[in-house]
Amino acid sequence: MDAIAPKGFIEVEHFHLAYPSRDGKVAAVEDASIHVRPGEFVSIIGPSGCGKSTLLNAVAGFLKPTRGSVTVDGEAVDGPSADRGMVFQQYSLFPWKTVRGNVEFGLAMKGKGRHARQTAARTLLGLAGLLAFENHYPDRLSGGMKQRVGIVRALATGPKVLLLDEPFGALDAQTRLIMQQILTNMWQHLKISVLFVTHDIDEAIFLSDRIYCMTARPGTIKAEIKVPLERPRLPEMMVSAEFSRLRQELMSLIREESLKAMGGEISAEAMQGLSIDLHGESLASIL
Amino acid sequence: MTRTSLQRNAVFEASQAEPVEEKISALTAGVERKPSVSAAALAKRIFNMAKDLRGFFLGTLSLLAFLALWHFLTAYRVNIYVRFVNVPSPEQVLDSAIKAFHDPKFFSHVMLSCRRILLGFMGAAIIAVPLGLLMGRFKILREIVFPVTEVLRPIPAIAWVPMAIMLWPTNEESIVFITFIGSFFPILINTLHGMTLVDPVLVRAAQCLGAKERAIFREVYFPAALPHIFTGLTVGMGVAWVSLIAAEMISGQFGIGYFTWEAYSLVQYADIALGMVCIGVLGLGSSAAIRGLGYLVMPWNR
Ligand SMILES: Nc1ncnc2c1ncn2[C@@H]1O[C@H](COP(=O)(O)OP(=O)(O)O)[C@@H](O)[C@H]1O
Ligand SMILES: [Mg+2]
Numbered sequence: 001m002d003a004i005a006p007k008g009f010i011e012v013e014h015f016h017l018a019y020p021s022r023d024g025k026v027a028a029v030e031d032a033s034i035h036v037r038p039g040e041f042v043s044i045i046g047p048s049g050c051g052k053s054t055l056l057n058a059v060a061g062f063l064k065p066t067r068g069s070v071t072v073d074g075e076a077v078d079g080p081s082a083d084r085g086m087v088f089q090q091y092s093l094f095p096w097k098t099v100r101g102n103v104e105f106g107l108a109m110k111g112k113g114r115h116a117r118q119t120a121a122r123t124l125l126g127l128a129g130l131l132a133f134e135n136h137y138p139d140r141l142s143g144g145m146k147q148r149v150g151i152v153r154a155l156a157t158g159p160k161v162l163l164l165d166e167p168f169g170a171l172d173a174q175t176r177l178i179m180q181q182i183l184t185n186m187w188q189h190l191k192i193s194v195l196f197v198t199h200d201i202d203e204a205i206f207l208s209d210r211i212y213c214m215t216a217r218p219g220t221i222k223a224e225i226k227v228p229l230e231r232p233r234l235p236e237m238m239v240s241a242e243f244s245r246l247r248q249e250l251m252s253l254i255r256e257e258s259l260k261a262m263g264g265e266i267s268a269e270a271m272q273g274l275s276i277d278l279h280g281e282s283l284a285s286i287l
Numbered sequence: 288m289t290r291t292s293l294q295r296n297a298v299f300e301a302s303q304a305e306p307v308e309e310k311i312s313a314l315t316a317g318v319e320r321k322p323s324v325s326a327a328a329l330a331k332r333i334f335n336m337a338k339d340l341r342g343f344f345l346g347t348l349s350l351l352a353f354l355a356l357w358h359f360l361t362a363y364r365v366n367i368y369v370r371f372v373n374v375p376s377p378e379q380v381l382d383s384a385i386k387a388f389h390d391p392k393f394f395s396h397v398m399l400s401c402r403r404i405l406l407g408f409m410g411a412a413i414i415a416v417p418l419g420l421l422m423g424r425f426k427i428l429r430e431i432v433f434p435v436t437e438v439l440r441p442i443p444a445i446a447w448v449p450m451a452i453m454l455w456p457t458n459e460e461s462i463v464f465i466t467f468i469g470s471f472f473p474i475l476i477n478t479l480h481g482m483t484l485v486d487p488v489l490v491r492a493a494q495c496l497g498a499k500e501r502a503i504f505r506e507v508y509f510p511a512a513l514p515h516i517f518t519g520l521t522v523g524m525g526v527a528w529v530s531l532i533a534a535e536m537i538s539g540q541f542g543i544g545y546f547t548w549e550a551y552s553l554v555q556y557a558d559i560a561l562g563m564v565c566i567g568v569l570g571l572g573s574s575a576a577i578r579g580l581g582y583l584v585m586p587w588n589r
Contacts, residue, residue, distance in 0.1 A: 060491075060495060061494075062491060062494075079494075080491070080494035080495050081495075081497065082495070082496055082497030084495065085495060085496075086491070086492070086495040088488055088491075088492065090488055092486070092488040092489055092491075092492045093492075094489060094492075094493075094506070094507070094510070095587055096510040096511070096513070096585070096587045096588075097587075105493070105496050105498075105506070106496035106497055109496055109497035109498050109499075109502060110497060137586075137587040139587070153496070154495070154496075157496060157497060
């Protein structure tokens with residue numbers, strides 16, 4: 001494994017994307033420039049609707065930039081390809097294929113023989129602790145298991161980069177933590193570049209080498225933050241001073257944008273007037 | 288934001304006590320263990336079996352009650368506006384059934400009807416399923432074909448009888464054609480409907496795994512539409528029988544529909560009911576066959 005050289009250099013430069021709408025075009029992302037070096041783990045974080053998925057879908061090849069460029073290893077992205085694996089929030093496993101059938105799909109598309117497919121799929125499923133479920137259909141699996149299959153399926157074709165769009169958004173906190181560890185383990189073994197979209201600050205810090213923070217719509221890159229925490233990352237690090245500092249920094253960046261996304265600053269009077277059940281916390285401390 | 292991270296912190300603090308690796312193994316161990324049959328599960332299984340048994344029992348009882356009512360109405364020649372005077376009793380029908388089963392002519396009627404269904408229905412399925420799939424995939428084809436099918440669809444198959452007789456050289460062909468017409472539209476419309484419901488995220492997932500147009504069609508669109516295709520086939524089979532029997536009664540010389548009509552003309556009242564029962568059983572059998580096929584073809588849908 002160690003002989004594998006890191007691969008997959010994602011470069012997005014001056015990326016603009018406008019969606020067609022009733023009154024002309026509406027900008028979703030404006031002038032975003034990001035990069036992911038080979039073998040690097042980079043997260044994009046930002047309020048809902050700021051264009052994170054749009055940016056990721058452009059790297060995947062589903063969307064063409066209105067202006068700007070998207071390249072991987074120097075080649076312009078032109079349509080989706082097995083070189084860029086993707087994991088979706090909605091799991092999106094093929095319900096008519098067994099767990100192993102799902103994992104084998106990409107290999108079959110590459111024209112791999114039955115035996116080679118089976119060996120590769122079973123090895124990967126074993127690593128993810130899913131071998132016992134290889135012949136199950138996805139609807140029998142829990143959310144965490146489904147998403148492990150989703151990750152394994154995306155990795156099975158040996159992509160240069162892995163793109164994940166809020167993959168753990170629908171999972172409970174405990175399962176999330178385990179999934180984060182599984183993902184980092186696999187990433188460290190495979191040495192591929194990862195571009196990870198999330199709106200969870202802790203998740204972004206825990207997983208990433210670097211974090212891009214986006215502004216509210218139309219999204220641009222507001223800040224780029226390095227995460228100097230050593231690897232392997234352990235859950236204990238989440239209570240370290242360094243982690244808290246990063247969290248604080250990201251939180252204040254995100255807060256401004258979330259407020260903007262909600263339609264502007266909320267006045268102090270309005271805050272005091274609210275009487276929502278906050279489970280014993282004051283609203284001011286939450287925002 | 289702070290609140291969610293506070294909650295998360297609580298999780299992480301708790302997890303310091305037991306390392307995550309242990310949790311992973313605990314998680315996988317937990318899910319990989321074979322479920323043991325507990326007393327509660329056993330009780331539930333027995334309860335379910337009892338419920339199945341009850342369904343079977345009540346079903347049998349209700350069929351017997353139907354036969355008893357039929358017997359009573361005919362044995363006493365009940366005449367309350369609706370006249371049961373000439374209606375054959377279940378015993379008479381059984382007698383004529385036993386006679387018919389020893390008669391090769393009756394069998395040839397049944398076989399011929401089955402053959403017509405098979406030809407008409409299969410022809411419809413072989414054309415309507417691929418057409419529906421292609422129409423679902425290619426908008427231009429849909430725009431060309433859809434107006435025509437929408438105009439022809441409301442015409443009941445039975446209304447095609449005179450036209451069919453003009454169109455086809457033999458009677459046999461026109462009856463098969465009417466069966467075909469009857470089952471064609473339900474199959475087409477349901478297939479098309481299934482194609483519109485395919486989750487676009489699954490198509491994207493396939494594209495990211497290197498699938499090209501043909502593979503996506505074969506591996507995503509087709510299996511995703513299959514449950515709806517089978518709905519179409521079930522409905523289509525029902526309409527095929529309706530159309531066949533009507534066509535046989537109007538223009539046939541053979542077939543179970545003709546047999547039933549002929550029995551009326553020849554004042555063989557028991558044979559009318561025999562024909563009806565026979566049609567019912569054949570219809571039931573053919574839709575069961577399609578259900579069985581669906582069960583085999585879609586193991587994930589069980
Ligand atoms: N297909 C589309 N057509 C029009 N507008 C869209 C489309 N997809 C997304 N948008 C808009 O673009 C913005 C960015 O969307 P998205 O990239 O999904 O944000 P995020 O993933 O950060 O929540 C949103 O305001 C959304 O309403
Ligand atoms: Mg999104």
